[in-house]
Amino acid sequence: MKIVIIGWGSLIWNPLDLPKEGAWQDDGPILPIEFSRISKDARLTLVIDQINGADVKTKYVLSPRTVIEDTVLDLAKREETNIKLIGWVDSIKNSFSLTDFPRQINVHSRILSWSKEHNFGGVVWTALQPTFERDTGKPFSVDAALRYLHSLPNIVRTEALQYIRRAPDMVDTPLRRKVTTEFFEDKTHPSPQATQGHEIKSQSTEPSPLKSGLSVFLDGMHVSLVRYIPEKEQWLVSGKGRDFVVRASILEDAFYGRKADECITKNYSDYMSRFMPKKMTSDEGNTFEKT
Numbered sequence: 001m002k003i004v005i006i007g008w009g010s011l012i013w014n015p016l017d018l019p020k021e022g023a024w025q026d027d028g029p030i031l032p033i034e035f036s037r038i039s040k041d042a043r044l045t046l047v048i049d050q051i052n053g054a055d056v057k058t059k060y061v062l063s064p065r066t067v068i069e070d071t072v073l074d075l076a077k078r079e080e081t082n083i084k085l086i087g088w089v090d091s092i093k094n095s096f097s098l099t100d101f102p103r104q105i106n107v108h109s110r111i112l113s114w115s116k117e118h119n120f121g122g123v124v125w126t127a128l129q130p131t132f133e134r135d136t137g138k139p140f141s142v143d144a145a146l147r148y149l150h151s152l153p154n155i156v157r158t159e160a161l162q163y164i165r166r167a168p169d170m171v172d173t174p175l176r177r178k179v180t181t182e183f184f185e186d187k188t189h190p191s192p193q194a195t196q197g198h199e200i201k202s203q204s205t206e207p208s209p210l211k212s213g214l215s216v217f218l219d220g221m222h223v224s225l226v227r228y229i230p231e232k233e234q235w236l237v238s239g240k241g242r243d244f245v246v247r248a249s250i251l252e253d254a255f256y257g258r259k260a261d262e263c264i265t266k267n268y269s270d271y272m273s274r275f276m277p278k279k280m281t282s283d284e285g286n287t288f289e290k291t
Helices: 067-078 108-117 131-137 143-151 154-168 174-182 192-203 248-255 267-276
Strands: 004-007 021-025 030-038 044-048 054-057 059-061 086-090 123-125 213-217 223-228 233-241 243-248 265-269
Touching: 021 123, 030 108, 030 131, 030 143, 030 174, 044 143, 067 123, 086 108, 086 267, 108 123, 108 267, 131 143, 143 154, 143 174, 154 174, 154 213, 154 243, 213 233, 223 243, 233 248
Parallel strands: 004 123
Antiparallel strands: 004 059, 021 059, 030 044, 030 054, 086 123, 213 223, 223 233, 233 243, 243 265
16 A cells, blocks of 8 residues: 655654655655744644645645554654544545544645545644634734744744745745745845834834844843844743743843842743734644644
């Protein structure tokens, strides 16, 4: 029984220890794909998205397994997720994972037809859900995704854009096209136009004398001011190899040498929790994903 694994994102360029045979092939099924999931490290990652996804021809690779359940476990291990978030179809038995896990996005019939056309006995894929609206509180759109990317600290945004850049050429989505026009050629830094617009908006709300790039001695260490967060009246700062947020009033006290009654308010990962995947429900499993 020939079983193949479908891929469209980091699984292709970073399969880790996923058991597979041969190279990735280009003629995979066409599926609706978009960068509409926020991973635990704040990247926008590719998932099947029936609402916002663009039709993309995926890739596939042969699994060395002859039993679908074994291939499912292989992929779940690579993704560090629950088998409930792994989709599969069995072309011989005309069965699919949607029967057991009805919350998966229904592309099973499409994949089953493709599998039969190519004489495969089974197909397995990552069935993670879009989470942009859940994690940001706003519906996914190209503009909303761009605002999200611009809101990230430089080091985080660099990693997020690197993921978009590394996606296979066949992944031609509205967001990817927009990112290409708004960011530098290497897509690791904002373009001058995008940077100027963002900085002008930020500077208009920054409290004086605090400015981006300023170094302040705070709680026994030097911290560098990265970005002002007006809705929180806080600054994202960087110090001793990590990012965190501090109240603007505390930084002003430190700048003028006044004694501050407290320092770090939240770790940056806590501040970004509204952008991070929340604890999964019982239907989604209880582990985080890698992609």
